Amino acid sequence: MASSLQAAVNFEKDLLPAITKKCMDCHKAPHVENGQKKEPKAGLRLDASWAILKGSENGPVLTPGAPDKSGIYESVTLPKDDDGHMPSKGEDMTKEEIALLKKWIEEGANFGGWVGSVEGMPAGAQTESARPYKPRPHDLFYAALEKEVKPLSDDALAKAREAGAQVAPVKVESPLVRVDFLTGVSKCDDSKVAAILPIKENIVQLDLGRTIITDAALKTVAQMPRLIALDLRQTKITDAGLEALIGLKKIESLNLYGTEVTDAGLKHLAKLKSLKNVYLWQSKATKAGVKQLTAAIPGLKASIE
DSSP, X not given: OHHHHHSOOOIXXXXXHHHXXXXXXXXXXXXXXTTEEEOOGGGOOOSBXXXXXXXXXXXXXXXXXXXXXXXXXXXXXXXXXXXXXXXXXXXXXXXXXXXXXXXXHHTTOOOTTOOBOOTTOOTTHHHHHTOXXXXXXXXXXXXXXXXXXXXXXXXXXXXXXXXXXXXXXXXXXXXOEEEEOTTOGGGOOHHHHHTTGGGGGGEEEEEOTTOOOOHHHHHHXXXXXXXXXXXXXXXXXXXXXXXXXXXXXXXXXXXXXXXXXXXXXXHHHTTOTTOOEEEOXXXXXXXXXXXXXXXXXXXXXXXXX
16 A cells, blocks of 8 residues: 555556445445345445546535545545445545545546446446546646745644644645645534634635534635635525625635525625636525526536536
8 A cells, every 4th residue: 555655546456446345335336135226325336437427416526636525535534423424334444545545536536447337327428437637727726826825834733723624735845735624523613714814825725514614704714815615515604604705816616515505695606706616506596596607707617406
């Protein structure tokens, strides 16, 4: 395992064995077991590259280049007692396997020609699974932003971590960081978010998903000038809170899955002209509201179902 962490990750050799052993029982093509038909849990299949790219019934689970936006990675890093922790039964992935999964996604989630099961594969899906990873717009931002920001001090990092934040560089030796509270989502409130304000200049990715924040936390978030990706899924934020974000000039990705956000909130988002992706599954937004939003921001991809 140690040598694999240094070289590019080979999905079929380094990751597939662990996924097959620990995840595939619940996430493979529909089949008959003990006389009963068994469907893949949450509609997610992990027995084929095209199926992994397709995702689950709740949407995509893999974003090449971004572990923090990939449910397939997040689910194995959640606490054991979290309902979203995977695998839900049996043996957990080891720290080494999780590190490999993260590195594989960071490197672009290249399946290296592995296709897997072709059962139920839509026409053209194999071509999609073999599509080479192209650097995300974020990568271009990083190159420019790194010239403008100083590395974090040990003291600033320590204080952020004392508040429960997990802070990690977006890439090796970068002063830019991603921040999340995945190990303590039920304890992350507005005050915890305020505690990371001293490192605001360095934050480009912030995951507050499933935390207990309110709209007040977004006033803190609004002060992060280099923020590119913000995850607010399954929080109690409202339309009013989104108004605080209109000053974020570089934001590209906003996850509002499972929130109470309505079309009124989308009108605030229409002012975020840098926005490229917004996720609205199980929110209160409507197709009509999404249509107005995408008309206001050319090129915006808004997922609502």
